[in-house]
Amino acid sequence: MTSLHDSVLLYNRSIELSVGGQREAALVAINQAIANAPLHGFFYSHRALLHEEGGQLAEAVADYTRAIELLPDSIWPKVQSAEALERDERLRAYWRRGFVRSELGDDAGAMQDWVSAADRGYPEAVAYITKHHAKEAAVSRLADLECERDGCRVYASPAEALVLLNELARSPSEGVTARLDILLYTVLIDLAAHRALLAKLRTLLDAYIHSIGDRSAHDTLHLLIYNCAALEAVLGDRKRALALLAEAKQLGMDLRRAPNDSEFASLYHDPEFTTLTAS
Numbered sequence: 001m002t003s004l005h006d007s008v009l010l011y012n013r014s015i016e017l018s019v020g021g022q023r024e025a026a027l028v029a030i031n032q033a034i035a036n037a038p039l040h041g042f043f044y045s046h047r048a049l050l051h052e053e054g055g056q057l058a059e060a061v062a063d064y065t066r067a068i069e070l071l072p073d074s075i076w077p078k079v080q081s082a083e084a085l086e087r088d089e090r091l092r093a094y095w096r097r098g099f100v101r102s103e104l105g106d107d108a109g110a111m112q113d114w115v116s117a118a119d120r121g122y123p124e125a126v127a128y129i130t131k132h133h134a135k136e137a138a139v140s141r142l143a144d145l146e147c148e149r150d151g152c153r154v155y156a157s158p159a160e161a162l163v164l165l166n167e168l169a170r171s172p173s174e175g176v177t178a179r180l181d182i183l184l185y186t187v188l189i190d191l192a193a194h195r196a197l198l199a200k201l202r203t204l205l206d207a208y209i210h211s212i213g214d215r216s217a218h219d220t221l222h223l224l225i226y227n228c229a230a231l232e233a234v235l236g237d238r239k240r241a242l243a244l245l246a247e248a249k250q251l252g253m254d255l256r257r258a259p260n261d262s263e264f265a266s267l268y269h270d271p272e273f274t275t276l277t278a279s
Helices: 004-019 023-036 041-053 057-070 082-103 107-119 123-132 135-148 158-168 174-189 195-211 221-235 238-250 255-260 262-267 271-276
Strands: none
Touching: 004 023, 004 041, 023 041, 041 057, 041 082, 057 082, 082 107, 082 123, 107 123, 195 221, 221 238, 221 262, 238 255, 238 262, 238 271, 255 271
């Protein structure tokens, strides 16, 4: 009977052959490893990369998918352990599968994979989607969010929000302001996300608000600032949250709803918050 140890040796041999440019021989070795140990996620991830390099894109997607199914879920940053190494490999499988899907013309699937990796803090995915995501996809995604807002059935993750914001916030307009309000609203619905991403989102939103010249032309600016205040409250910045609430109130926002919004829970017993939202 072949042991897992023997399969790992085949896996390592496949890597050596691949590095040496012998892709076909590498495939033979990894195929044998998978036949002997079909529930080892690392093996599928490696074979997916070999398929990708050989232009066998459908096979690559299938193997990356199997690797994601077998490897444990993870959150970056990694801890130095064997289990953490497996979790990080799962994130890399999401990351690479996104590129293969993109080559196959499945842009929506590619974005979904990159966001899945970025939401878990995978650095390459966060950097890539923030820099390269197409504006057309951002517009389409925000249109979906706008249509579904009342039913709260479609959410934007903080990682996705960074992408959309970078694409749409370069030229302030009332249309963009309204869409960013919807975007931030959907992010705040589900706050089980990385605080680092939320903090970066805060910085970009702050820059956008301060880039607006004629505020009278932005009828929904008070809503965007209100949701920015909610984000600050979630991040624990009391002073900034109260300042933004005051700014929203000056722009005509009725703050009586704030004591009922869970994002402001940290301020419920704050005297200044109570006074600000009383009328």
